[in-house]
Amino acid sequence: MSLFQDALAVRENAHAPYSKFKVGAAVRSANGKVFVGCNVENSAYPEGTCAEAGAIAAMIAAGENKIEEVCVVAESPVPIAPCGGCRQKIAEFSSPDVQVVLADLKGETKRITIGELLPHAFSNSHLPGE
Known part of the structure; x- marks a missing residue:
């Protein structure tokens, strides 16, 4: 199964009763394993995930810590990009050249790097003592 298919499939499990905007994501780790997630809304906005x-x-819980590729799928007129917080999360576990595939439900995709999505990302190199 491709990352797109994995993200598309898990999107169906999203809990989005408030926005009605279901999103699915799949990440491939450096070891080739695929981990998926879907948005989970909560009536106490913005406490969703x-x-x-x-x-x-899921990747971190499984003991992996390096992202090699990401795919995000949602029903939208154009492929959507991750929110700012998720861009930072992706940057934390990848390098600037990692591909992020943005896709709609029909499979129309746009490829972009996390470095393009989040130029000048904050990293541990900005922290004292690092």
Whole structure:
């Protein structure tokens, strides 16, 4: 199964009763394993979880810590990009040249790097003592 198919499939499990905007995400780790996540809304906005954050959390919980590729799928007139917080989360576990595939439900995609999505990302190199 491709990252697009994985993200498309998990999107169906999204809990989006408020926005009605379901999102699915799949990340491939450096070891080739795929982890998926979907958005989970909560009536106490903004306490929900983004699809990308869920996929990254699953990757970390499985003992992986390096993203090689990401795919985000949603029903939208144009492929959507991750929110700012998720861009930072992706940047934390990848390099600037990692591909982020943005897709709609029909499979129309746009490829962009995380470096293009989040130029000048904050990193541990900005922290004292690093």
